[in-house]
Amino acid sequence: MSSKHTRMEKRNPAADISLLALCNLTKEYRSAGNLWGGNSSRLTAVENVTLRIRAGEAWGLVGESGSGKSTLARMAVALQRPTSGQVVLSGADLGTLGKKALRGLRRQMQIVFQNPYSALDPLMSVGASIEEPLVNFDVADVEERKQRVASLLRDVGLPERMMNAYPYQLSGGERQRVCIARALALRPRFLVCDEPVSALDKSVQAQIINLLRTLKEQYGLTYLLISHDLAVVNHVCDKIAVMLRGKIIEQGDRRDVLFQPAHPYTRALKAAASNIVANPWDLARRPGRESMFERGCVFQYRCPSAQRFCREETPTLREIRTGHFAACHFPFKEL
Amino acid sequence: MEDDVRMVVRLPGVIQLIRAMPLFFRHRLARAGFWVLAVIAVLSLFGPLWFGNDALTPDASRIYSPPSAGHLLGTDQLGRDLFLRILEGGRVSLLTGLAATLLATFFGCLYGIASGMARGWLDRILMGFLDALISIPVILLVIVSQAFGESSLLKVTLVIALASWMGTARMMRTECRTLMEADFIKAAIAGGASSIRLVFRHLLPNALAPLVVVVTVGVGQAILLESTLSFLNLGVPATVASWGNLLGNGMSSVLSGAWWVVLFPGLSIVLTVLAINLIGDGLRDTIDPKHRSQY
Numbered sequence: 001m002s003s004k005h006t007r008m009e010k011r012n013p014a015a016d017i018s019l020l021a022l023c024n025l026t027k028e029y030r031s032a033g034n035l036w037g038g039n040s041s042r043l044t045a046v047e048n049v050t051l052r053i054r055a056g057e058a059w060g061l062v063g064e065s066g067s068g069k070s071t072l073a074r075m076a077v078a079l080q081r082p083t084s085g086q087v088v089l090s091g092a093d094l095g096t097l098g099k100k101a102l103r104g105l106r107r108q109m110q111i112v113f114q115n116p117y118s119a120l121d122p123l124m125s126v127g128a129s130i131e132e133p134l135v136n137f138d139v140a141d142v143e144e145r146k147q148r149v150a151s152l153l154r155d156v157g158l159p160e161r162m163m164n165a166y167p168y169q170l171s172g173g174e175r176q177r178v179c180i181a182r183a184l185a186l187r188p189r190f191l192v193c194d195e196p197v198s199a200l201d202k203s204v205q206a207q208i209i210n211l212l213r214t215l216k217e218q219y220g221l222t223y224l225l226i227s228h229d230l231a232v233v234n235h236v237c238d239k240i241a242v243m244l245r246g247k248i249i250e251q252g253d254r255r256d257v258l259f260q261p262a263h264p265y266t267r268a269l270k271a272a273a274s275n276i277v278a279n280p281w282d283l284a285r286r287p288g289r290e291s292m293f294e295r296g297c298v299f300q301y302r303c304p305s306a307q308r309f310c311r312e313e314t315p316t317l318r319e320i321r322t323g324h325f326a327a328c329h330f331p332f333k334e335l
Numbered sequence: 336m337e338d339d340v341r342m343v344v345r346l347p348g349v350i351q352l353i354r355a356m357p358l359f360f361r362h363r364l365a366r367a368g369f370w371v372l373a374v375i376a377v378l379s380l381f382g383p384l385w386f387g388n389d390a391l392t393p394d395a396s397r398i399y400s401p402p403s404a405g406h407l408l409g410t411d412q413l414g415r416d417l418f419l420r421i422l423e424g425g426r427v428s429l430l431t432g433l434a435a436t437l438l439a440t441f442f443g444c445l446y447g448i449a450s451g452m453a454r455g456w457l458d459r460i461l462m463g464f465l466d467a468l469i470s471i472p473v474i475l476l477v478i479v480s481q482a483f484g485e486s487s488l489l490k491v492t493l494v495i496a497l498a499s500w501m502g503t504a505r506m507m508r509t510e511c512r513t514l515m516e517a518d519f520i521k522a523a524i525a526g527g528a529s530s531i532r533l534v535f536r537h538l539l540p541n542a543l544a545p546l547v548v549v550v551t552v553g554v555g556q557a558i559l560l561e562s563t564l565s566f567l568n569l570g571v572p573a574t575v576a577s578w579g580n581l582l583g584n585g586m587s588s589v590l591s592g593a594w595w596v597v598l599f600p601g602l603s604i605v606l607t608v609l610a611i612n613l614i615g616d617g618l619r620d621t622i623d624p625k626h627r628s629q630y
Binding site for chain 1: 517518519521522523524525526527528529532536537540541
């Protein structure tokens with residue numbers, strides 16, 4: 001556990017209560033099939049995920065495409081309904097709330113999307129987009145709202161006069177900054193960033209990442225940052241969860257997960273990030289076969305150290321060391 | 336440049352249309368359509384004020400006089416000036432078409448947006464009902480409408496609106512469904528936007544461009560439908576002149592060799608609908624970026 005994190009816990013005993021808890025969250029998609037119900041297929045995007053996020057933490061959620069990261073993100077901010085399980089924000093179960101109460105809770109949670117080109121209404125000026133949440137909740141009067149928009153723009157590193165610009169006049173990085181400003185307008189406690197930099201080029205990525213770090217302190221935010229890029233997560237987060245095929249297969253402190261990964265998939269991910277030359281942990285190996293089996297570990301076909309036992313018994317998350325969980329029968333335990 | 340933008344900041348939906356206008360007028364066919372329609376509309380609406388109504392009183396002495404300097408398009412079976420009759424009919428046809436289309440657009444938007452925003456069973460019921468409605472022949476609607484009292488302008492307008500709102504509903508539903516998937520709508524929902532706000536601030540402005548195209552073409556279709564109904568004596572009352580009525584009344588005249596009594600009203604309909612369709616195409620080409628490179 002990082003020293004910084006320990007310090008914060010001491011300062012704030014209330015931080016022990018989780019701000020956001022995902023409990024046994026599952027999301028299934030059903031294809032309609034024919035008239036008689038035949039041929040309908042089910043796809044489990046997120047399966048039985050449990051995650052507790054305490055106030056002030058920055059969680060990074062990593063995993064390959066199709067692992068259910070974005071679905072999880074959208075369920076966390078109530079943009080999608082889970083098939084089963086609960087999302088609990090500040091003690092309130094989002095699934096059981098009425099429309100009005102849910103709308104009220106939205107002030108506390110906001111989301112930044114992956115693609116800044118589709119996340120802004122093309123017909124609304126930057127100022128109007130950022131102001132919209134304030135208008136929705138009737139915050140302040142016109143003049144004060146304008147002041148707030150201006151200060152939000154400053155906070156995300158954009159000039160005030162950009163208020164009157166339209167999205168088509170902005171670059172990708174500028175748009176993402178506007179999206180962040182809009183998400184911060186209501187001063188939320190919890191911010192989900194769904195691949196916030198993957199649509200941007202490398203140099204802009206770094207700027208946005210640094211901005212996210214600064215804003216975390218400035219606004220006292222709790223993050224759930226989704227990325228397929230370990231480097232991004234390493235920069236911003238202090239906790240990491242790794243997802244594979246809808247399940248969390250490893251979670252723990254940033255250092256533990258990144259520098260002493262216990263699950264072979266995490267190791268492979270790390271190897272892929274640091275080395276583009278072929279390695280024994282080849283992630284591209286037969287990923288398609290995974291949809292064919294039902295029993296056993298989700299990584300069995302690609303895992304170089306898979307045993308017969310792995311094909312029969314599905315591993316569950318086990319505590320490998322303090323606060324470090326992995327769903328693997330044969331985790332790496334080097335110290 | 337930013338000052339230009341500031342002016343229209345409260346009218347987001349209009350921006351797209353205003354920006355498209357210079358392009359629209361560079362579109363040759365659309366420009367032609369616009370001016371033709373403008374001339375027809377101005378003549379129809381204000382012509383009678385200008386030319387007076389004297390030539391509209393029946394006059395047995397000039398029945399079926401062919402086109403001449405005195406009567407530009409000739410006279411009809413009662414000796415009335417055909418040019419003025421056409422202007423009179425144009426007023427009725429254009430206004431009926433416009434009113435019916437506006438009504439249909441209102442209905443269609445309401446229905447389409449409701450269906451597009453709703454998920455699951457409500458959407459399925461609404462669309463199923465729409466499919467059923469589309470399969471009712473217009474003529475059946477007209478016959479049923481005959482049961483409800485004398486024919487009147489209001490009734491024709493209602494019938495045309497009832498027969499033509501489904502296309503708009505379909506289009507709006509598709510637009511809304513696509514837009515509802517867009518991240519900026521999700522962001523607006525996450526920001527606490529109400530359904531009303533979603534509709535008026537995000538959905539309608541973003542669907543305005545295709546809507547304008549559909550409405551424009553719809554006016555042309557409505558005029559055609561009105562003409563057909565009036566021709567069959569199922570439309571506007573026989574006492575009111577409309578292009579369709581003129582055509583219907585002129586049927587027997589052709590047999591007497593008075594071809595102009597049918598030709599010119601028919602030509603007005605063709606010219607007007609053609610002009611409207613050209614405008615519609617022009618709008619589609621200029622507003623919708625997908626078509627922009629094609630002219």
